[in-house]
Amino acid sequence: MSLALAPAVVVQRSTPMRDAIELVVHHPPSAAAVKPGQFFQLAVAAPQTILRRPYSAAWADPQGGRIGFIFNVVGAGSGWLAVRHEGHELDLLGPLGRGFSLEGERPVICMAGGLGVAVFPGVVQALVARKRRVTMLLGARTSSQLLPADRFTGADVLTATDDGSAGYHGSVVNLFTSTLRGRVGVEAVDILTCGPTPMLQALIENVRQLGLPLESIQVALETPMGCGVGTCLGCAIPRAGGGYLLSCIDGPCVRADRIDWGRMTDAFHG
Ligand SMILES: Cc1cc2nc3c(=O)[nH]c(=O)nc-3n(C[C@H](O)[C@H](O)[C@H](O)COP(=O)(O)OP(=O)(O)OC[C@H]3O[C@@H](n4cnc5c(N)ncnc54)[C@H](O)[C@@H]3O)c2cc1C
Ligand code: FES
Structure with a gap:
């Protein structure tokens, strides 16, 4: 630090x-x-x-x-x-906290819901600098709430809006499954994501149905925090296999298979 x-x-x-x-x-x-x-x-x-x-x-x-x-x-x-x-x-x-692990050679899908997009300009820039192929999926309620695509130079940018005013009409998770499934070899991609917990839950569910390994997903958690440095225990999230992770020091970027999504409720919202 x-x-x-x-x-x-x-x-x-x-x-x-x-x-x-x-x-x-x-x-x-x-x-x-x-x-x-x-x-x-x-x-x-x-x-x-x-x-x-x-x-x-x-x-x-x-x-x-x-x-x-x-x-x-x-x-x-x-x-x-x-x-x-x-x-x-x-x-x-x-x-x-811990940032995203950006190493590797596989194509990367970055997926942001709402203000979850805030973390991605620098992430995409770093991935592109590593010569990784990046697809940025942006989801928002309406077109005016989308961060402009020119903030993601070097990435393919696809958008989804709840009201259909830009891009895919529906959720960014549905954009991921319905549009990209046939287009990219999704079994060989890394997925980096940030957004509201219901969006993350839906992504995990879809990824399971597609038969993809949860290890290929990294989640940037936005669990409400107190101290931010591991002392107040206010940012606990359920760990796979029992117990808890602290978002502020074990995350906020965590591999999805380390989280017990069954116990991840709105009490751990983000
Ligand atoms: C690691 C991390 C990174 C974040 N990065 C960003 C970012 O880049 N941009 C951004 O806009 N926000 C980000 N957030 C969320 C941001 O920290 C909260 O929105 C902020 O603390 C709210 O403070 P406040 O005093 O305005 O609202 P408060 O008065 O504290 O809360 C207002 C309302 O927002 C809810 N709330 C508070 N914190 C959160 C949260 N983390 N998730 C969901 N709801 C919350 C409260 O329950 C309450 O209903 C991040 C959170 C974390 C943990
Ligand atoms: S915010 Fe205090 S322990 Fe994580």
Whole structure:
């Protein structure tokens, strides 16, 4: 972990898609240290909030010393972050947790539901740099909530929307099974995914039905967290074979066969 000793400074604020905000911060030690899939605990100074809030690094630019965060407003902490502007300071703790394992030669399918997309610009960039063939599947309620395809240079981008306003009409998991099944040798792919727990559950179910090994899937969990560093035990998820994993130190990127999906309920939501 590269603990941020000096605060990061917001250098850019934008709206990359409807209902989302992207903050770019300048903090060279963190930008140099972070790996795709890792997260930071961001201090928020909203009234009556005590805990930091966990956010994935969407991407990092080690040369320029910059990191991007993409998020939506769901409560006090994200509401406070949403009104940070250029010149404001941000206190980052991190990078934390385990990122995705990106090694290998097989084609990769990245699958994002909703704001789960936030982790993928940097992941795709790193995979493409490793010369891996990448298909990015993006799912959202409607077209304006899709992160633009030009954020995934070098990947084939396919979209799914619940209302049919762009791409496949339906869920991103159905896009995966119905469209890609005949097109790609799905038995020989790695799958990296992030999204709401019901989406992950549906993916696991479909992958089982397709007879694919769960080991080929890595999940970026967004389990609500307290400390982010393994001490509060607030981020436990059920481990295959019994017991629990801690999302913040065993994850957030975890191989799907390490999770007991039968015990993974909305109590462990993300
Ligand atoms: C490792 C990790 C990485 C994350 N990366 C991102 C990211 O890149 N972009 C992004 O937008 N969000 C991300 N999240 C989710 C983000 O941390 C929460 O949305 C945020 O902490 C909410 O804080 P708040 O004070 O705004 O809302 P709160 O007031 O704390 O909560 C508001 C509502 O949101 C629900 N909620 C809180 N946390 C979560 C969660 N983790 N999952 C689902 N519902 C939640 C609460 O139950 C409540 O109903 C990530 C979470 C984790 C664990
Ligand atoms: S968030 Fe505290 S142990 Fe994981």
